[in-house]
Amino acid sequence: MFVGRHALEASLFQRNGRRKQTQTGDWVLILVNAAPLVLLVGFCLFVMSRMRKGFTRFENSGSPLLRTGIGYDLHRLEYGRKLVVGGIELPFDKGPVGHSDGDVLAHAICDALLGAAGLGDIGTHFPDTDAKWAGANSLRFLEYTRKLLDEKHLTIQYVDAVVITEKPKLGPHFPKMREVLAGALGIPIDHIHLKAKTNEGVDAVGHGEAIAAHVVATLSER
Numbered sequence: 001m002f003v004g005r006h007a008l009e010a011s012l013f014q015r016n017g018r019r020k021q022t023q024t025g026d027w028v029l030i031l032v033n034a035a036p037l038v039l040l041v042g043f044c045l046f047v048m049s050r051m052r053k054g055f056t057r058f059e060n061s062g063s064p065l066l067r068t069g070i071g072y073d074l075h076r077l078e079y080g081r082k083l084v085v086g087g088i089e090l091p092f093d094k095g096p097v098g099h100s101d102g103d104v105l106a107h108a109i110c111d112a113l114l115g116a117a118g119l120g121d122i123g124t125h126f127p128d129t130d131a132k133w134a135g136a137n138s139l140r141f142l143e144y145t146r147k148l149l150d151e152k153h154l155t156i157q158y159v160d161a162v163v164i165t166e167k168p169k170l171g172p173h174f175p176k177m178r179e180v181l182a183g184a185l186g187i188p189i190d191h192i193h194l195k196a197k198t199n200e201g202v203d204a205v206g207h208g209e210a211i212a213a214h215v216v217a218t219l220s221e222r
């Protein structure tokens with residue numbers, strides 16, 4: 001009887017041991033099989049997290065937000081008036097009719113910059129009904145516009161312009177114009193580009209009765 005009890009206990013012990021071994025083996029088997037899946041899920045989560053960080057970094061990369069503005073101006077030309085274009089006086093027998101010095105290029109630049117800044121146009125800030133601007137040097141308009149942009153934390157990145165007139169030839173004067181305009185705007189000279197066109201003898205500009213300018217300006221926020 002005594003022996004039989006011991007044998008039974010031994011048998012139960014062995015059976016429990018085997019069961020424990022079997023249970024441990026099952027868990028090991030499950031973990032071994034699940035490991036690739038766990039690794040795969042972990043890898044995917046890691047990649048998604050890196051991508052999210054990447055997108056956030058791209059959004060906040062510090063790249064300046066750019067703004068573009070367009071400017072246009074035209075002045076009639078009459079005999080006996082000074083021809084001022086791009087801040088310099090050119091030898092010619094006609095000049096623009098205007099309240100200020102009638103610098104068509106400076107005015108178009110002004111409008112392009114103010115447009116890019118969302119600050120209205122040249123007439124908003126320098127109305128031709130104001131006697132104080134009579135005969136004014138238009139470079140003052142550019143300097144004032146530069147101040148307005150500074151207050152809005154805007155930097156002039158680039159100014160590209162086309163001046164359209166039949167005569168005189170403007171190309172030879174561009175280096176000096178660029179220097180003067182860049183000085184008024186406080187930008188490097190290579191941030192301003194000028195081009196000249198004729199109007200092929202067509203319309204008022206082509207007949208030498210007017211001079212016009214188109215300008216595109218790019219600003220960045222800082």
Ligand code: MG
Pocket residue numbers: 073074075098102103104107
């Ligand atoms: Mg004008």
